[in-house]
Amino acid sequence: MEKKRYERPHIVKLDSGMPGKFGMRNDSPPTTHIDGVAVTELVEKYGSPLFVISEHTIRSTYRKAYKAFSTRYPKVQFAWSYKTNYLPAVCNVFHQEGSWAEVVSGFEYDKALANGVDPGKIIFNGPGKTASELMKAAENGSLIHIDHLDELYLLTDLAGEMKRKPLVAIRVNMDTGIYPMWDRFGFNYENGQAWDALNKIMLSGKLELVGLHTHIGTFILGANAYGVAASKLADLALGLQQKFNHTIRYIDMGGGFASKNTLKGSYLPGADTNPTFDDYAEAITTALVNSGFKPESLPLLILETGRALIDEAGYIITSVLANKRLSTGRRATIIDAGVNLLFTAFWYQHPVTPAQGFSQYREENTIYGPLCMNIDCVRESINLPLLNKGDKLVIHYTGAYNLTQWMQFITLRPNVVIIDPDGTAHLIRQNESNDSVSSLEKTPDYLIGIK
Amino acid sequence: MKINENLAISESGFLFNPSTGESFTVNPIGAEIIELMKEGKTEAEISEKIIKSYEVDIKTLQKDLHDFSEILRHHQLLDQYEETKN
Amino acid sequence: MKKQRINIGVTGLNAIDSPGPGIAVIRGLREAKSFDVRIIGFAYESMEPGIYMHDLIDKTYQIPYPSAGTDVLLARLAYIQEQEKLDVIIPNFDAELYSFMKLEDKLRQMGIHMFLPTISQFEERHKVNLSDFGEKYEIDVPLGKAIYDSSEIFGLQKEFDFPLMVKGKWYDAYIAYNMEQARTYFNKISAKWGLPVVLQRFVHGTEYNVTGLGDGNGNTIAAVPMRKQFITDKGKAWAGISIDDKKLLAITEKFVSATKWRGAFELEMMKSNDNTYYLMEINPRIPAWVYLAVGVGQNIPEALTNLALGNDVEPFRTYEVGKLFIRYSYDMIVDRSEFEKISINGEL
Ligand SMILES: Cc1ncc(COP(=O)(O)O)c(C=O)c1O
Numbered sequence: 101m102e103k104k105r106y107e108r109p110h111i112v113k114l115d116s117g118m119p120g121k122f123g124m125r126n127d128s129p130p131t132t133h134i135d136g137v138a139v140t141e142l143v144e145k146y147g148s149p150l151f152v153i154s155e156h157t158i159r160s161t162y163r164k165a166y167k168a169f170s171t172r173y174p175k176v177q178f179a180w181s182y183k184t185n186y187l188p189a190v191c192n193v194f195h196q197e198g199s200w201a202e203v204v205s206g207f208e209y210d211k212a213l214a215n216g217v218d219p220g221k222i223i224f225n226g227p228g229k230t231a232s233e234l235m236k237a238a239e240n241g242s243l244i245h246i247d248h249l250d251e252l253y254l255l256t257d258l259a260g261e262m263k264r265k266p267l268v269a270i271r272v273n274m275d276t277g278i279y280p281m282w283d284r285f286g287f288n289y290e291n292g293q294a295w296d297a298l299n300k301i302m303l304s305g306k307l308e309l310v311g312l313h314t315h316i317g318t319f320i321l322g323a324n325a326y327g328v329a330a331s332k333l334a335d336l337a338l339g340l341q342q343k344f345n346h347t348i349r350y351i352d353m354g355g356g357f358a359s360k361n362t363l364k365g366s367y368l369p370g371a372d373t374n375p376t377f378d379d380y381a382e383a384i385t386t387a388l389v390n391s392g393f394k395p396e397s398l399p400l401l402i403l404e405t406g407r408a409l410i411d412e413a414g415y416i417i418t419s420v421l422a423n424k425r426l427s428t429g430r431r432a433t434i435i436d437a438g439v440n441l442l443f444t445a446f447w448y449q450h451p452v453t454p455a456q457g458f459s460q461y462r463e464e465n466t467i468y469g470p471l472c473m474n475i476d477c478v479r480e481s482i483n484l485p486l487l488n489k490g491d492k493l494v495i496h497y498t499g500a501y502n503l504t505q506w507m508q509f510i511t512l513r514p515n516v517v518i519i520d521p522d523g524t525a526h527l528i529r530q531n532e533s534n535d536s537v538s539s540l541e542k543t544p545d546y547l548i549g550i551k
Numbered sequence: 552m553k554i555n556e557n558l559a560i561s562e563s564g565f566l567f568n569p570s571t572g573e574s575f576t577v578n579p580i581g582a583e584i585i586e587l588m589k590e591g592k593t594e595a596e597i598s599e600k601i602i603k604s605y606e607v608d609i610k611t612l613q614k615d616l617h618d619f620s621e622i623l624r625h626h627q628l629l630d631q632y633e634e635t636k637n
Numbered sequence: 638m639k640k641q642r643i644n645i646g647v648t649g650l651n652a653i654d655s656p657g658p659g660i661a662v663i664r665g666l667r668e669a670k671s672f673d674v675r676i677i678g679f680a681y682e683s684m685e686p687g688i689y690m691h692d693l694i695d696k697t698y699q700i701p702y703p704s705a706g707t708d709v710l711l712a713r714l715a716y717i718q719e720q721e722k723l724d725v726i727i728p729n730f731d732a733e734l735y736s737f738m739k740l741e742d743k744l745r746q747m748g749i750h751m752f753l754p755t756i757s758q759f760e761e762r763h764k765v766n767l768s769d770f771g772e773k774y775e776i777d778v779p780l781g782k783a784i785y786d787s788s789e790i791f792g793l794q795k796e797f798d799f800p801l802m803v804k805g806k807w808y809d810a811y812i813a814y815n816m817e818q819a820r821t822y823f824n825k826i827s828a829k830w831g832l833p834v835v836l837q838r839f840v841h842g843t844e845y846n847v848t849g850l851g852d853g854n855g856n857t858i859a860a861v862p863m864r865k866q867f868i869t870d871k872g873k874a875w876a877g878i879s880i881d882d883k884k885l886l887a888i889t890e891k892f893v894s895a896t897k898w899r900g901a902f903e904l905e906m907m908k909s910n911d912n913t914y915y916l917m918e919i920n921p922r923i924p925a926w927v928y929l930a931v932g933v934g935q936n937i938p939e940a941l942t943n944l945a946l947g948n949d950v951e952p953f954r955t956y957e958v959g960k961l962f963i964r965y966s967y968d969m970i971v972d973r974s975e976f977e978k979i980s981i982n983g984e985l
Pocket of ligand 1: 181184202225226315317318319354355356357404405406407408500
């Protein structure tokens with residue numbers, strides 16, 4: 101006699117909610133494959149947990165974003181924000197699509213050079229650039245976005261020793277009606293700091309002012325704020341035009357578009373409510389087109405979009421390590437990927453789907469990572485099928501910031517693969533070994549051995 | 552461990568506890584186990600029966616059975632009177 | 638001539654002490670002169686009383702909570718559509734409207750019509766944006782501000798003065814008489830409904846409500862003002878009376894023509910002691926007391942259904958003044974097997 105498929109015995113109390121078979125129609129289908137590759141196969145080959153990047157999704161998301169802007173505005177340029185995900189394979193997909201690079205440290209700057217990016221297409225942002233980094237970037241002809249007056253003076257000083265005039269923009273912060281207002285970066289618009297800095301640059305004669313930059317925040321849920329920001333930058337540009345007869349080449353609107361993730365505490369899923377690229381593009385381009393620029397002298401529009409271009413392309417495949425019950429009777433599941441890999445679990449309710457089919461029964465679950473730390477919680481509450489030890493889960497929308505902010509904490513970091521458009525997986529970052537960590541550690545002789 | 556005898560389970564897996572007024576849903580294997588408990592089968596007898604008809608190893612089953620009776624107890628579906636007598 | 642039969646899906650079947658509008662809407666539809674109906678109830682929870690009112694509702698299906706997302710909702714509606722061939726859906730909950738608006742085109746392709754506000758109308762009238770709304774359309778609204786952090790209350794207390802209203806993005810509103818209470822309500826509301834939380838200046842006065850219907854071209858199809866006569870401890874009208882107030886009607890018409898409002902609405906108004914009318918809140922849907930409007934001669938659910946189907950609808954010009962609605966609750970006796978069916982199968 102053939103044996104029946106086993107499922108844990110399961111009983112759930114009916115409150116007035118929505119239990120029973122109907123629950124089945126209330127959640128997403130299992131993720132058995134990613135871009136045509138079976139999840140089981142990926143785990144067999146590369147282990148668990150495993151980061152998976154979909155090249156197809158990156159390219160199609162990028163093209164959607166580019167199209168949203170280029171159909172509304174004549175000159176558009178994306179610059180890949182390295183801090184979002186600086187694995188060379190990922191960066192180069194963006195560069196192949198035509199992106200410039202946007203970096204915020206000497207480390208990231210060198211990464212962009214190593215990837216083969218033309219230095220003239222590297223934007224150097226951030227409040228912490230050193231003198232030698234500034235020298236190098238300026239002499240290479242990269243675009244330096246000045247964050248504060250000390251940097252402006254430093255760069256003006258350094259300019260005397262340089263073979264070429266540094267190409268600069270300033271970062272502007274402003275009130276766009278959103279909360280919180282990011283006023284710690286750049287020069288403020290409303291109180292005149294920004295205009296003052298522009299005057300200093302123009303009058304020094306040592307720097308070549310080529311653009312204006314802002315980055316109003318991240319995961320901005322109201323597209324209108326970008327319209328306000330674009331108008332304010334346009335206003336500064338027109339002021340320069342009038343006072344100095346100086347035309348800037350570009351306006352850089354920074355990043356900050358929301359991905360499809362759902363912020364904790366939101367009632368509706370982000371995939372339904374977050375603005376689309378079209379919404380953002382409409383707000384920005386309308387503001388620029390309707391400002392005082394002459395049609396033939398509209399500046400290049402640069403976008404440093406990060407998370408919205410990569411979040412959906414990232415997955416983590418993870419395995420169930422254990423099942424347990426909390427003192428309240430609530431089900432808890434422990435998986436092998438925690439907040440050490442999924443930094444963004446602090447803000448998002450990442451969708452989590454099983455990687456294999458299940459019956460219609462579901463239970464409320466808390467998902468914990470493997471760390472022996474109370475903060476290691478991946479989802480506080482999620483409806484999942486009756487999982488067994490060893491079952492696989494797929495965590496979605498993990499492409500942004502996790503592969504740069506993950507921690508070598510308690511455990512080692514796993515393999516990362518990219519799936520190419522033909523459905524072949526390639527290793528793009530090797531898992532760490534004890535050696536990769538301990539080779540950097542030094543122990544003074546007298547502390548070697550414990551006798 | 553003795554299950555409350557007057558529990559009514561319908562074919563669709565709807566379980567009603569007349570003494571508390573609470574309702575539950577149970578999956579088919581859960582219903583099967585409760586029926587076996589109602590017949591007075593011991594834990595060993597129940598595992599034997601389940602192992603015969605389902606694809607499961609004894610360790611997993613024992614862990615799950617234990618968890619299941621914990622949750623039955625949590626929901627007060629085990630006979631309180633019998634419980635205290637033992 | 639036999640009247641056409643229309644299949645209509647209706648939500649908001651929670652006819653409890655703070656009721657959803659569904660049952661009142663259904664009573665209006667059943668009394669419609671221009672068509673016959675088959676009513677399909679949509680329920681979120683298995684104890685919504687409407688599920689068990691078989692004389693009003695022919696069949697009920699459970700549908701997923703809005704938080705599950707529109708894909709899941711669409712899949713469920715597609716299943717229901719196969720069984721029921723719906724012509725119209727009337728959603729009645731604030732929290733679900735966004736999802737239905739997003740699905741409007743897709744549902745139309747399936748043959749299902751709705752008559753909802755546009756997304757921009759929906760957003761613009763939102764509590765969070767009411768101050769800007771008032772300014773844009775020159776309608777008096779109480780001073781309000783959306784805040785993201787309880788520490789902001791401190792800086793705003795001069796402007797707002799105590800008592801002040803603390804309101805959730807979707808539901809819930811409390812009167813705070815001091816800083817401590819305001820903070821407590823902020824925390825309570827933000828934990829449940831997320832951010833922002835809205836602070837609103839408290840207006841002393843008498844509360845009036847208007848329910849109505851706009852055709853989307855600026856015409857007011859229906860408008861009935863009501864004064865609450867008796868209020869429950871949750872602030873809901875338990876009894877109310879239709880009144881003749883030209884000023885209220887004028888504000889309503891201004892609202893509809895200025896915004897080109899599409900669909901049903903409820904305006905919550907406060908007449909202050911100096912006789913100014915303040916628009917406190919705009920609900921973008923039919924209110925639970927809509928049966929009063931039906932009873933005084935303006936069958937809003939019927940007119941809305943006709944608009945959804947693209948039929949010509951003549952504006953209502955009159956209504957009976959001085960009619961009361963008095964709400965009552967009623968105990969049904971329900972067999973456990975009915976509860977079992979809706980719980981297990983999601984249909985009854
Ligand atoms: C200057 C700058 N540009 C772009 C970005 C990318 O932002 P996002 O990922 O929100 O699009 C950041 C991120 O913090 C940034 O600081």
